[in-house]
Amino acid sequence: MSPFSFVPLAQQPIPGADVASSSLPTQGEVPIPSSHSHLHLTGKHSGVPCPKCTTETQFADAMGVSVLACPACLGFLSQGKDFSRIVTVARSHYRGQDTIRPLDHSQLRVARTCPTCHQPFETHAYAGPGTTVLDSCQRCGTVWLDGGELERIIQAPGRR
Numbered sequence: 001m002s003p004f005s006f007v008p009l010a011q012q013p014i015p016g017a018d019v020a021s022s023s024l025p026t027q028g029e030v031p032i033p034s035s036h037s038h039l040h041l042t043g044k045h046s047g048v049p050c051p052k053c054t055t056e057t058q059f060a061d062a063m064g065v066s067v068l069a070c071p072a073c074l075g076f077l078s079q080g081k082d083f084s085r086i087v088t089v090a091r092s093h094y095r096g097q098d099t100i101r102p103l104d105h106s107q108l109r110v111a112r113t114c115p116t117c118h119q120p121f122e123t124h125a126y127a128g129p130g131t132t133v134l135d136s137c138q139r140c141g142t143v144w145l146d147g148g149e150l151e152r153i154i155q156a157p158g159r160r
C-alpha cells in the first residue's frame with residue numbers, strides 16, 4: 001500500500017507548514033552570523049518599516065532591552081540611551097578576540113529616513129568603540145544600526 005493512499009483529509013495542507021519547511025536552511029548553507037546571537041525576534045509585528053529594506057520590523061530583545069528589529073536585514077531600531085545600554089552589556093559579556101575592522105566610508109553617504117517620525121537620519125561614525133556607522137534621528141532619538149554592526153562594536157578593542 002502506498003504511503004500516499006490516505007483519505008484526502010490527511011493530505012490537506014497544514015496552514016503555515018510550507019512556509020516553515022521552505023525557510024529551513026539548506027545543507028551546507030552558512031548560518032547567519034550577524035546580529036542573531038544578540039537579537040531575539042518575537043515575531044510580533046511593529047507596523048514600523050525597516051529604514052534600510054522596508055520590511056516590517058518586529059519587536060525584539062537585545063541584551064534585555066526592547067528594540068525593533070528587521071527580520072530581513074537584521075538591523076535594529078532603538079532609542080539612543082537604550083542603544084548605549086545594549087552596547088555596554090554586550091561588550092561586558094563578550095569573551096572573544098578583539099577585532100579591528102576598517103570603517104566602510106561608503107556607509108556614511110547612505111541617506112535614510114527615520115521610520116518613526118519621517119525626519120532624515122543623521123549618518124555618522126559611532127563615537128564609541130569600533131569603526132561603525134550609525135544613523136540617528138535628532139527629533140525622536142531613534143538610532144538605526146545595520147545588521148552585523150553590533151558585532152563590530154562588541155568585538156572592537158577597548159574598555160569592557
Ligand SMILES: [Zn+2]
Pocket residue numbers: 050051052053054055070071072073074075
Ligand atoms: Zn531591513
Ligand SMILES: [Zn+2]
Pocket residue numbers: 114115116117118119137138139140141142
Ligand atoms: Zn525620528
